[in-house]
Amino acid sequence: MNLATAFYPIGKPGKPWGDEERAKWLSQQSRQRSYESEVLGVVERLRLGFDVEEYGCLDYGTERYSLMAIRSRDWRDDLPVVLITGGVHGYETSGVHGALQFVEQRAADYAGRVNLLVAPCVSPWAYERIHRWNPNAVDPNRSFHENSPAEESAALMQLIAPIRDRVRLHMDLHETTDTDESEFRPALAARDGQPFEPGDIPDGFYLVDDSVSPQPDFQQAIIETVEEITHIAPADDRGEIFGSPVASEGVIQYPLKQLGLCASITSAPYRTTTEVYPDSPRATPEQCNAAQVAAVCAGIDYALTHH
Template identity: 65%
Template sequence: MTTAFYPIGTPGTPWGDTERDTWRRQRTGLRSYTEDVLPRIESLSDRFDVSAYGALDYNGETYTLYAVRSLNWNPALPVALVTGGVHGYETSGVMGALQFLETEAARYAGRINLLVAPCVSPWGYERINRWNYDAIDPNRNFRPDGPARESTALIELVAPLRGQFLMHIDLHETTDSDESEFRPALAARDGKDFIPDTVPDGFYLVDDSEHPQPEFQQAIIAAVARVTHIAPPDASGHIIGCPVVAHGVIEYPVATYAMCTGITGAPYTTTTEVYPDSPTASPKECNDAQVAAVCAAIDYVLVQG
């Protein structure tokens, strides 16, 4: 095992309040939720039902969380949930969700009810960070009694609709900074050794190992392959330490890990992972890949019923 140096804390000792405060002070704003995201959400209000579903207050710094719904909501139709920005630093998750709403969502009117939360973690978005203000990963804390308000607010949003969801797609990225910053920070925070891994070069999906839907995943992979390249397995047949179960697909027990895609009970779920640091990938390509994934997912479930 390799113990990586991280400039906060003592190797082998989990962080306490002092270390968390130090980490927090070093996280400065690098972009603006108010300027980048909110105007695009507000511009959708003539075509969709835009409403607040929660608020965050971090030492006086406040963020309103917004959801976008189909304007003519039909209780007789199933629901598709699209989430972005659960990890705020994963830019195409946010921008892909917004681009889908702006360019493709209208063609599903009257066919399925859409519920979209474009930026679940705005504090992390502004600081280009995986964690929230409390150095907590929202995507390991989707529990009703969990410590991440980003996660519990989304749970409260979807709770009245449980039983109506047909699918949920959660838009993410895997970046080079996962290996250079976020996994070393995680090891330091938890007082553990950092074991290096390889960043996968390309797009992949995370299915639910407890309720796998392999044909659903492959329909998405086929659509995204027309936009960007699919990640191959490493030399041991893994992606981020997990066995590759099909082309571009790995599995996690999402409920056990308290991941976002476990909150709806939908029969079809997936987590996308775009690779924005590829020398051949542009921000536009990453956003387009997310949109292609969302459309392919909805198209598939509409056929399946």
């Protein structure tokens, strides 16, 4: 199939989706893995050393999903707050399991130094269906703004509202996958009645900085740590990664708040979106999780020593 000329099988070219198209799309989504056993099961184990809370719930048809957050048990008002989010796009597996792995394996290293708040799986319905959107065909990671159309995004914003201005670091853990090009970007174009413009998937890890308030030294510190775990995505022939100019090795920039991205939800001076590439022949799932953990640790270390 030639992606440059093919059109998504739902909808008509040039016409945004209506209720009928969204319903047809939803009917084609199927549950492929278990949020309860793969995510909530791990969260339950973490109750031994952390405070765990349900910060919201999603009711989709007959299914109910508890939205869970993990906090430092020794929370102190004099310590900086570190926010870690994963699974904003549910299909991006290492975002979820990297966040959980960090809590299990490395969070104790920062006890008494930071207050940790971790939302490991912001979009559990999409986690189970290995999808980018919620069941209303809405992308939570373009929905972090007032009157959000995504319940997932609204619930997370409500969770962090009391500490929004106290967060020093926000790490939002993501992946870029081959299905971005084969499924999700074509679906987005079809949903919005726009032409699909094929692109190239970068092979390797990269970061997304805020173009409005960039922190290049912070981003580079993370890149230097992660490249010991997995390879960093090179710029393409146009000097870009995924259609954006490369600001420095493995780093691109987006206007986070303008786009309604999760990394814009706090006033943190240090914030980034990680992008792991799990489909690379040079990376294993274990490496992808480890890269997320390494990125979080590098981010915390930098934020603690440069504030």
